Amino acid sequence: MVSVAHSFMKLFRGSSEEATQNPAAAKAVRRPSRRSSGLAELSKLLESSDPLCVLDLGSTSPANIRYFTEHGHKIYSDDLLIASTDPDLLIKDEQGNTVVDSKKFLAENLVFPNSQFDLVLCWNLPDYLDESLVKPVVGRFWSLLKPGGMLLAFFHTREAGPDAPCYRYHIVGTDTLEMQHIEPRRDRKGPAGAAGRFRLQRVFNNRHIENLFRDFSSIKFFLARDNVREVLVVR
């Protein structure tokens, strides 16, 4: 019995012991966390007993899947940023410039019935998505959301700088997110970027963001300390 209990407790201690012995492993595991006012605003909706349909557009997050399924919601996971780097999407425009084919992208991604989702979590996707995809993708979000459905997006402010790292956000509490630095993976669909990392494509100001979501019925801004503007929009 004692040995069973010892083995069981070992499971709990495993990571911290490993982290103590191997600082590199500790660094790899440790993720900074941040408060999210947008998520806090959503908490009432998320804790409702009505099952919701949620679309999470970051890379696969076990924490997010656990959070939503624990609350009885259905979750759809789709890593749109990775999908947007598929080399098959590249075409030449009339001027001979290489651009991403937004029609093909939307034919292959975000293919769901209209008005299916109560919530779309697009995190910092618009900041890193190719220019040609941003407006069409936001238009598709509008179609996919139910009337009254909500969308949470993060935008960097100018102060964040062009090298702002691309993060995956993991929900660890009603208003707390853990941030995991992500880079394109060479063993996954799509190529790595020229520098082997996702780069901030542009900085939206408030007016740009309002224009981007002008078809939505309301928009709320939350300015965070880490030079990120959280935006909660309602269809």
Added chain:
Amino acid sequence: MDAPKTMEFAHIGKSVIIKGELSGSEDLYVEGQVEGKIELHDNSLTIGPNGQVRANVSGKGVIVQGKLEGNINASERAELKKSAIAVGDIVTRRLAIEDGAYFKGKIDVQREIGKPSVSAASAASSGVAAAAGTGTSTSKSSASDGK
């Protein structure tokens, strides 16, 4: 590598390619390529690190380490290891996804009969465990299974 612990399991090797329907009453370990449908009912399916499956799969437990394109219907437990690339919908009672796994699709964790509230029992009833990355999460997975 990570083949089922039981002695009674069928093994589809790396060089084997199967197109069609597979069904059986023993555990199955796939390291080759399968295209079609896999139905194991009360047994478990493991798609090994080199396995490539394009099929809807069903069984008591489904573990993915390689590539799966198709829906998973696991009556007891589905598990995506960190090397997994899974595209399709998952319907199961318990789910474990390791950090690093790629998943695209819908997840429907069905509540167990006789357990009135999912939120009351954290991972135990919904059964979703963020397995890798931290030992704590892994142990939650084990604890939720009552092992």
